[in-house]
Amino acid sequence: MHIRHLTVAAVFAALALASCDKPAEPGPSATGGTEAPATPAPGFAHAMTSDMSGYYMPVGDVAVGKWRLNHLFVGQSTDFQSWEGGSRSATFAPVMLQFDDATSPMVETELGETRSVTARVLPTSYAVSDTAVAFSGQSAELGRVTFEGRLDPGALATAKRNLGGDGVVMTGRLRVGDQTVEGVRMTWWMGD
Secondary structure, eight states: OOHHHHHHHHOOOOOOOOHSOOOOOOBTTSSBBBBOOOOOOOEEEEEEESSSEEEEEEESSOETTTEEEEEEOOOHHHHHHHTTTOOOOOOOOOOEEEETTHHHHHHHEETTEEEEEEEEEEEEEEEEEEEEEEEEEETTEEEEEEEEEEEEEEHHHHHHHHHSSSSEEEEEEEETEEEEEEEEEEEOOOOO
């Protein structure tokens, strides 16, 4: 158990350090040409031995101002490999948070009623393991957003066998700008 805590702490420390500096801009080389950009600085890491993919839904209202946390999404292994290999999308990532504007009108969708204004936060860095999720991201609507969650693999396995449910599988801390929400509890849903 002690080794697991040290491993998680090391992953969080590496993630924090990796997100500090931007990669160097290309510069002139000794031959007079321009050097190719350096490999992107590390900041995205996953070490999962099981499938954690799905939607992690907050239990109760997790709010910061007018914004309500809708879910934390965790993708499949191939999503992580693509992202970490440099294939990036402006609207999708292997780990992302989605918030709803609680003041926006409700609209009907194929999944039911939902808020008409949402904000998706894509990562600037992440570290995901079988027992922890560390996420840092940025959005125009919310600014800097971080989430640190501890995953219960046994509870997740039970939720997956039951195709979702009310059991809490993750607990954590959400920070949006200068506001922190402690004790965020989440259930798991596989999605459609």
